Amino acid sequence: MNVIGIETSCDETAVAVVADGRYLLSNVIASQSDLHAAHGGIVPEVASRQHIRHISRIASQAVDEAGLDWKDIDAVAVTHGPGLAGALIVGVNTAKGIAASLGIPFLGVNHLEGHIYAAWLDKAMVQQTAPEVRFPLMCLITSGGHTDLIVMAGHGQFNLIGQTRDDAAGEAFDKVARVLGLGFPGGPEIQRVARPGNRAGHLPRAWLRGTEDFSFSGLKTAALNKAKSLGLYPSPPEGADPGLVAELAASFQDSVVDVLVTKTVSAAERYGCRGILLGGGVAANALLRQEIEVQSPLPSMIPPAQLCTDNGAMIAACAWYSLTSGKRSSLDLDILPRLRLGIKLD
Ligand code: KG4
Numbered sequence: 001m002n003v004i005g006i007e008t009s010c011d012e013t014a015v016a017v018v019a020d021g022r023y024l025l026s027n028v029i030a031s032q033s034d035l036h037a038a039h040g041g042i043v044p045e046v047a048s049r050q051h052i053r054h055i056s057r058i059a060s061q062a063v064d065e066a067g068l069d070w071k072d073i074d075a076v077a078v079t080h081g082p083g084l085a086g087a088l089i090v091g092v093n094t095a096k097g098i099a100a101s102l103g104i105p106f107l108g109v110n111h112l113e114g115h116i117y118a119a120w121l122d123k124a125m126v127q128q129t130a131p132e133v134r135f136p137l138m139c140l141i142t143s144g145g146h147t148d149l150i151v152m153a154g155h156g157q158f159n160l161i162g163q164t165r166d167d168a169a170g171e172a173f174d175k176v177a178r179v180l181g182l183g184f185p186g187g188p189e190i191q192r193v194a195r196p197g198n199r200a201g202h203l204p205r206a207w208l209r210g211t212e213d214f215s216f217s218g219l220k221t222a223a224l225n226k227a228k229s230l231g232l233y234p235s236p237p238e239g240a241d242p243g244l245v246a247e248l249a250a251s252f253q254d255s256v257v258d259v260l261v262t263k264t265v266s267a268a269e270r271y272g273c274r275g276i277l278l279g280g281g282v283a284a285n286a287l288l289r290q291e292i293e294v295q296s297p298l299p300s301m302i303p304p305a306q307l308c309t310d311n312g313a314m315i316a317a318c319a320w321y322s323l324t325s326g327k328r329s330s331l332d333l334d335i336l337p338r339l340r341l342g343i344k345l346d
């Protein structure tokens with residue numbers, strides 16, 4: 001079954017074709033980050049307008065690059081939440097148009113569930129059988145808008161056990177990068193410049209012991225205060241010392257990764273999980289990926305870095321599991337900008 005997946009919840013206009021929930025036939029992504037970079041963050045109306053301009057071309061390109069015709073597409077899946085309302089509407093209406101004109105099944109997908117299913121994509125298209133997954137899995141979904149710990153008991157079965165109480169981890173990366181005069185999005189920039197050193201010292205960790213929740217706003221403020229005391233913020237007229245920026249970036253990255261990894265590994269043990277799964281843009285971070293592998297005694301499922309950030313393939317992969325069990329959305333499906341994943345367990 002060839003599923004076309006459409007993702008426009010934030011600032012990427014992304015469409016992909018995935019066969020049988022796993023084989024990536026095409027994956028086209030038009031990123032708007034250069035446009036938003038000038039503002040240091042995403043401007044919702046700019047995002048919606050860019051989606052409107054590009055979505056038709058990106059969808060046709062995804063079908064072409066898959067080596068298919070529209071008549072070969074069996075179903076259409078789209079992110080209908082969570083995300084920016086005006087941005088979601090563009091993808092959802094495009095998907096409805098495709099479904100109505102081709103007379104094929106249509107399904108709205110939760111973006112967070114999509115991030116989880118990126119781990120099932122077989123980019124090289126070499127595996128003959130689906131990866132053997134031992135449930136329950138402890139899933140850490142960490143992106144620009146979310147830092148969620150979710151127990152996945154089986155396909156389509158999710159329980160939220162922890163979340164951020166303030167900033168998401170990716171949001172903290174973006175804000176600290178801005179303080180350090182680095183580009184947007186901040187996560188890849190912090191990773192690129194980070195070099196260990198002792199001039200920035202050790203930044204705090206909010207453990208929130210006894211809970212599976214996270215908090216990154218105190219760390220963000222500590223990084224800002226450290227940047228001020230080191231003379232890096234506001235930007236010095238003669239330009240910042242790149243060595244100092246590199247050391248502060250590394251201290252910040254260490255703190256985020258330490259908390260994410262330690263809490264995920266211990267929650268996995270507490271909930272009797274048999275594996276750990278990472279998803280969302282921050283899961284592209286090399287240190288996070290490495291430390292999960294080093295510190296977790298359990299097998300880990302981590303998508304390739306390019307499939308951690310927003311894409312249409314994860315939406316198509318996720319939809320396949322629901323479509324094959326008969327799930328469909330009707331053409332009056334609404335957007336759900338504040339959609340969550342999983343019932344909160346205390
Ligand atoms: O999942 P995503 O593409 O969009 C949302 O659903 O939010 O995540 C984007 C976030 C941004 O905050 C970005 O800075 C962060 O993921 N990110 C990273 C890395 N690549 C992207 N954070 C840390 N290290 C990276 N290599």
Ligand code: ZN
Pocket residue numbers: 111115143144280281309310
């Ligand atoms: Zn995302």
